Amino acid sequence: MRIVRTEIGWKVLAPRWPKGLCLRSLATRSGYRVGEICDRLGCSESYFRRVFLRDVGVGPKQWLRDQRMLAAKQRLQSGIDSWQLAVELGFASQANFLREFRVIFGMVPDRWRKLVSGAGSRGDGAYM
Incomplete structure (x- = not known):
């Protein structure tokens, strides 16, 4: 393989x-x-x-973690709720999803979504 x-x-x-x-x-x-x-x-x-x-x-766990978080960012931009996204991405709980998102991106998903939508409305793409 x-x-x-x-x-x-x-x-x-x-x-x-x-x-x-x-x-x-x-x-x-x-x-x-x-x-x-x-x-x-x-x-x-x-x-x-x-x-x-x-x-x-890189190891498969790290790659999968990165892919999962990239998917989370993409889905958050579509307006999905954090708890729905946690289920969709296979997290054991919303708390686990929130914790992992915060560890990787330094903020909770709702805060990240607000920053991204704010950057998009300014047109500068600073947080994309």
């Missing part, structure tokens, strides 16, 4: 999928969980971690 970067993102290449599987879609469908991704790919977590680190340069 190999993980390669394409113009549209990362793809998992394996004999079962010669054209590759979109890693971001696989992550979303698997609830951003390494174990679930490995189940879908039919490989062990240790093998997947080795391949991922070799090909992507």
Whole structure:
């Protein structure tokens, strides 16, 4: 198995999928969980971690965390509530989502959304 970067993102290449599987879609469908991704790919977590680190340069948990938070930022801009987003992104609770968002971005999601909408109304894109 190999993980390669394409113009549209990362793809998992394996004999079962010669054209590759979109890693971001696989992550979303698997609830951003390494174990679930490995189940879908039919490989062990240790093998997947080795391949991922070799090909992507970071561990799968870190990459999945980053992707989950990017998805959170995109969905927050659409107006979704934090509690709905926590469920959608597979967090055990809204509190877990709020904590992780605050650790990564330094503020809670509602505060981030207000800053982004304020920047958008000024037209300068400062917080995008």
